[in-house]
Amino acid sequence: MAGQLSTRKVRAKDQKSVLLRVLCLSLLIAIFSCAGIASAQSIAFFPLLDLSIDPNGINSQLTEKVRQELLKRGKILIPAEEVMHFLVRNRIRSLGKLTSYQTSLIRKELGADLVLQSTVCQIEESDTPLLSLNLQLSRTSDERIVWAQTEHLYYSDMISFLGIEDPHKLEDLYEPFFTSLFATMPEHVDLGGEPLSNLDIDTVIISPQYLRPGENVSCKIKMHNLLDEEAPQPQLIVQANGQEHPLIPDEEGYYLQTSWPAVEDAGTFLITLKATWPSGISQEGIVGSYSIDVEKPTVKLHLIGTELDGEILFSDKLIIIPKLLEPEPISRWEITVIDEEEEAIVLMGASGLMPRRITWQGKTSLGGIAPAGNYWITFTVWDRAQRESSAEAKVQFRPEPPLIVVDVNQDLDRVLVDLDNTIDTPIYFWWAKFFGEDGELLKLVQGTELPVTIELDSSPDPEYKIQCLLTARDILGNQSQQNIANLFQLSESGADGEEFSIETEWVEEF
Amino acid sequence: MKYWTRLSLIFFLFLLAGCAKEVPIIQKLAPLPAQGSCKIAVLPLINKISFPQGGAIVNKILLSELVATGRFQVFPEGDILEIYQQLLIYPLQQPNREQLEMIGGRLTPDLFLGGTILKMYEKKHADYVDTEITFVLDLYDGKSGQLLWSTYHRRLGSEYQQIMHLGRINSITALARRMSQEIIADWLEQGMIPCPE
Numbered sequence: 001m002a003g004q005l006s007t008r009k010v011r012a013k014d015q016k017s018v019l020l021r022v023l024c025l026s027l028l029i030a031i032f033s034c035a036g037i038a039s040a041q042s043i044a045f046f047p048l049l050d051l052s053i054d055p056n057g058i059n060s061q062l063t064e065k066v067r068q069e070l071l072k073r074g075k076i077l078i079p080a081e082e083v084m085h086f087l088v089r090n091r092i093r094s095l096g097k098l099t100s101y102q103t104s105l106i107r108k109e110l111g112a113d114l115v116l117q118s119t120v121c122q123i124e125e126s127d128t129p130l131l132s133l134n135l136q137l138s139r140t141s142d143e144r145i146v147w148a149q150t151e152h153l154y155y156s157d158m159i160s161f162l163g164i165e166d167p168h169k170l171e172d173l174y175e176p177f178f179t180s181l182f183a184t185m186p187e188h189v190d191l192g193g194e195p196l197s198n199l200d201i202d203t204v205i206i207s208p209q210y211l212r213p214g215e216n217v218s219c220k221i222k223m224h225n226l227l228d229e230e231a232p233q234p235q236l237i238v239q240a241n242g243q244e245h246p247l248i249p250d251e252e253g254y255y256l257q258t259s260w261p262a263v264e265d266a267g268t269f270l271i272t273l274k275a276t277w278p279s280g281i282s283q284e285g286i287v288g289s290y291s292i293d294v295e296k297p298t299v300k301l302h303l304i305g306t307e308l309d310g311e312i313l314f315s316d317k318l319i320i321i322p323k324l325l326e327p328e329p330i331s332r333w334e335i336t337v338i339d340e341e342e343e344a345i346v347l348m349g350a351s352g353l354m355p356r357r358i359t360w361q362g363k364t365s366l367g368g369i370a371p372a373g374n375y376w377i378t379f380t381v382w383d384r385a386q387r388e389s390s391a392e393a394k395v396q397f398r399p400e401p402p403l404i405v406v407d408v409n410q411d412l413d414r415v416l417v418d419l420d421n422t423i424d425t426p427i428y429f430w431w432a433k434f435f436g437e438d439g440e441l442l443k444l445v446q447g448t449e450l451p452v453t454i455e456l457d458s459s460p461d462p463e464y465k466i467q468c469l470l471t472a473r474d475i476l477g478n479q480s481q482q483n484i485a486n487l488f489q490l491s492e493s494g495a496d497g498e499e500f501s502i503e504t505e506w507v508e509e510f
Numbered sequence: 511m512k513y514w515t516r517l518s519l520i521f522f523l524f525l526l527a528g529c530a531k532e533v534p535i536i537q538k539l540a541p542l543p544a545q546g547s548c549k550i551a552v553l554p555l556i557n558k559i560s561f562p563q564g565g566a567i568v569n570k571i572l573l574s575e576l577v578a579t580g581r582f583q584v585f586p587e588g589d590i591l592e593i594y595q596q597l598l599i600y601p602l603q604q605p606n607r608e609q610l611e612m613i614g615g616r617l618t619p620d621l622f623l624g625g626t627i628l629k630m631y632e633k634k635h636a637d638y639v640d641t642e643i644t645f646v647l648d649l650y651d652g653k654s655g656q657l658l659w660s661t662y663h664r665r666l667g668s669e670y671q672q673i674m675h676l677g678r679i680n681s682i683t684a685l686a687r688r689m690s691q692e693i694i695a696d697w698l699e700q701g702m703i704p705c706p707e
Contacts, residue, residue, distance in 0.1 A: 051563040096570070099588035121567045121683040128634070132683035134570045136577070138586065145584055148574035150687050154680040156637050184578075199616065204596050268608065272615065286615025288597065289608065 041189060044078040044086075044112035045070060049096035050120040056094050059120050066118060066133075069178045078110050086110055100143035101200045101224045107140035113191055115140060121150070129170040130154045131177055141191050151181040199275060199285045200224035205255075206271060206288040210384030213264040217290050219271055220255040221247060234275035240290075241269045266294040293385035298325040301379050301391040306476055313396045313425070315476035320358040322379045322391070330354050330381045338376045345370055354381060362397050372398050398425050401480035402472040404450070408487050417487065420451035421472065430472035434487070437465050464488070534663040534693050536700055542658055543620050543651060548705035550576055551585045551617050551652070553624035554594070554601040555645070561630040561682070565602070568627060568645065568686045575690040581704035585617055593617070610655025621658075622650035629664075632682050639680040641667030643689060661697075665689050
């Protein structure tokens with residue numbers, strides 16, 4: 001009896017011990033499974049942005065290496081193909097710069113808990129290798145960056161006294177580099193938290209941004225959430241200058257839009273978007289601004305040329321300096337040159353800054369040389385509110401060089417040479433040199449006024465040749481040169497109407 | 511004071527100056543937000559250097575180091591660039607106060623962190639690299655866009671060298687990281703209030 005009792009006690013004890021073991025085991029399993037769940041956070045790992053190539057470079061080789069290192073450390077990664085499809089589907093063209101909205105899409109479309117963006121800051125694959133990477137881990141639930149790390153390793157950071165196992169290629173850096181890079185990466189990230197910003201604005205178009213009093217301001221906004229029909233839609237109102245303007249969908253349902261007339265007062269007015277969700281939560285943010293311009297610009301023209309009798313003359317180039325009396329940014333400018341027949345021979349303009357100076361070389365917009373004559377230059381500017389101001393100035397274009405008419409009269413014992421200028425532009429200076437047959441300088445005459453008569457003390461022998469070199473320059477810088485081989489021939493030909501040679505090129509040797 | 515005493519004093523001061531640690535120079539134009547400087551929007555830095563992608567590298571590192579302290583909430587780079595695009599601001603252009611006010615109205619940061627890179631230099635030798643970075647980092651109010659603090663910092667990689675080649679900084683990335691850490695530490699020391707723990 002006592003033996004049976006003790007056997008029962010032993011059995012009961014055994015059962016208790018088994019039960020305890022089972023309990024402990026299940027507790028351990030529960031702990032391990034919890035830990036398993038905790039570490040099973042999926043990561044969408046994006047291809048590496050490689051700044052050593054260009055601002056939008058991609059490094060596929062290192063992307064695969066980092067991916068392998070992450071897998072080696074037990075991370076659960078979204079398949080690379082799915083990540084690539086996500087990039088293509090959402091038209092994401094630049095790496096390493098995901099927006100909060102794109103991060104939230106990753107959660108929705110890829111089911112990832114975390115996003116890992118990486119950047120190659122520096123890389124060198126020589127015998128003195130260098131590698132530096134930057135990692136940013138974001139949480140998709142609230143789009144916040146939860147961990148970031150920059151790691152760098154240069155070959156000389158690893159060289160030893162004896163030179164054993166010194167790195168000589170990039171691969172030699174990998175082991176210590178990745179160990180250090182991932183050393184502080186959290187095993188488990190708390191997936192709670194609230195987003196930093198709720199206003200998921202895709203695009204804002206305010207037009208015009210600069211306007212006149214009474215003109216209509218149009219505001220078009222595209223929200224990311226509008227594309228997501230399942231998401232609760234907020235009521236959206238735009239506030240500007242103390243007035244509220246409800247946003248309504250446009251015809252295509254792509255944008256939300258509203259418009260209102262601008263007030264009479266000058267100034268810059270901020271546009272605030274106020275969103276109120278069905279839950280009662282409201283949020284507002286400034287989405288842009290517009291400016292009302294009440295002042296008209298006033299432009300003046302200053303021409304740098306030669307002034308004669310109150311008119312501006314030029315021969316080779318005219319410098320035009322436009323000035324705004326009250327400096328302000330302009331949206332565009334235009335210059336026109338009108339000829340005597342009221343035809344525009346030059347039309348040029350551009351948007352943006354007004355040029356500090358313009359040089360007109362007397363050419364038409366088609367590239368040809370404009371004929372001599374009077375021209376009217378008009379410079380027009382438009383400010384950012386499209387208010388216009390013009391200034392006009394008249395100029396005379398005189399590109400012709402002085403045309404000196406030479407008349408030779410022979411007397412009994414002397415030769416008289418008459419010089420006259422047939423062009424209206426006043427002469428700045430002239431000189432004439434007369435040479436005998438043997439090259440002897442007979443006379444050198446110079447002056448600043450024409451007409452003039454020069455008397456040569458030479459035998460009026462028609463067989464004797466007198467050479468004349470003649471130069472004249474007008475006040476605009478136009479210059480003419482003549483080389484008359486024989487003055488008497490000129491005289492005879494003038495009488496008989498025969499041809500004679502007047503060389504217009506410079507032949508005198510210095 | 512005797513001649514030799516005076517000379518010794520000058521020599522001693524000279525030695526002291528040589529040992530002085532180069533710290534960031536902070537110019538405080540206005541106090542930081544009273545509510546703290548928890549949420550920071552890092553603006554693209556203005557690049558006045560020819561070093562390829564120098565600005566982008568420092569931008570990434572600065573953002574990472576702020577996150578790495580675990581004491582700041584930093585806005586993603588993409589959010590800032592998206593608003594730049596909407597407001598027609600070029601990434602290498604410093605937004606004006608009105609534009610900062612608009613960005614602040616959208617993101618509601620406590621502070622904007624912008625700045626200019628003045629010098630970035632890297633020259634390779636046989637076993638080491640000469641590195642140098644000079645930049646100015648500016649802290650703007652997250653609401654009004656007002657400039658609050660301006661920090662000038664210049665460092666050479668060789669300044670960190672201890673014995674032999676040990677400690678020397680041989681890459682621009684490493685130097686930028688070290689300088690960012692120094693600046694953030696200095697800001698916190700000077701009274702910047704991070705996120706409550």
